Amino acid sequence: MAEAFKFELVSPERLLVSEQVESVVIPGAEGEMTVMANHAPVMTTIKPGVVTVKAVGGKEERYVVFGGFADIVPAGCTLLAESATPVKDIDRAELLRRIQDAREDVADAKEDQARTKAEAYLNHLSTLEAAI
Incomplete structure (x- = not known):
């Protein structure tokens, strides 16, 4: 059994996780990374x-x-997310509606900056x- 370490997942709305864990897989800016106890100190931005x-x-x-960032030290990991939701709480129909709205926003964008943001x-x- 892997050694445990402290992990916290925090969003602006609430503290979602604060417990001893064996590992955490994080979508870091440079790719996914697995954090375990005694990990080398790293700070990374988080991609969606x-x-x-x-x-x-x-x-x-x-x-x-x-989005957000993760602070990883040998004794633990704190992930401060811009937004975080348990996968089990996601409404698939609502997600599909948002995707359709976003496609329309891309099609309707008149300026490059607005189109880039919508894309x-x-x-x-x-x-x-794809993840859920």
Whole structure:
């Protein structure tokens, strides 16, 4: 059994996780990374994706995050997310509606900056849909 460490997942709305875990898979800016006890110190930005938390005992929970950053030290990891939601709480119909709205926003964008922003949001939602 892997050694446990403290993990916290915090969004602006609430503290979602604060517990001892075996591992956490984080969608870092440079790619997914697995954090375990005694990890080398790292600070990384987070891209939209899914965080997988493996609790002591093996139970896994998944959370969708949209941006933020993670502070990793040998004794633990704190992930401060711009937005975070448990995967089990996501309404698939609502997600599909948002994707359709985002596609329309991309098509309707008249300026490059607005189109780029709309395309990035659509990409994030599509990533989320693929992850769940």
